[in-house]
Amino acid sequence: MAVFLAGDRSGASHPLSYLESLAIAKEWSFNRIDEDVIILRVESSWRILSIIVSLSHVEETIKLTCSFDLNPRNGMELGLLQLINQINRKSTGGAFTIDQKKGRVVYLDRIMLNGTNEKNWKRLNVILTTAVHNCEKYYPSFQLVNFGKSHPQEALDIVMADVMGTA
Secondary structure: OOOOOOOOOOOOOOHHHHHHHHHHHHOOEEEEEEOOEEEEEEEOOOOEEEEEEEEEOOOOEEEEEEEEEOOOOOOOHHHHHHHHHHHHHHOOOOEEEEEOOOOEEEEEEEEEOOOOHHHHHHHHHHHHHHHHHHHHHHHHHHHHHHOOOOOHHHHHHHHHOOOOOOO
């Protein structure tokens, strides 16, 4: 799993300012909507991921929403929901859902802010890294179910299988 946040963060007092610096360093396109909201576009192995990170001072949380286009096919909604339920049961952090109106798979996670900035940076790194990793990992399963090539459990088994041997 990639680690995105690295280097000296001692001068960074705002987590989204650091994400903006990260986006510049990684050459990701981004849009800083305001002081507490940033949208990142990250090119993953399969799709371009749209990541929205927002800071709530009232709730003292950072919320991360990571999504990609899927365009669910008619008649495949139930299979996709069954797949999401199976994935979410295995998850220890964030969770997937589907935005039917926009035709997107959405991964949601959040952290409660506490302690030093260094602890918050590390926790932000974990949810950012996990979101990208999970979207990349499960994208093939979503595609298999969406195109009717596999039942949800079979599609999940394919991405969970360990590769054996050498090529």
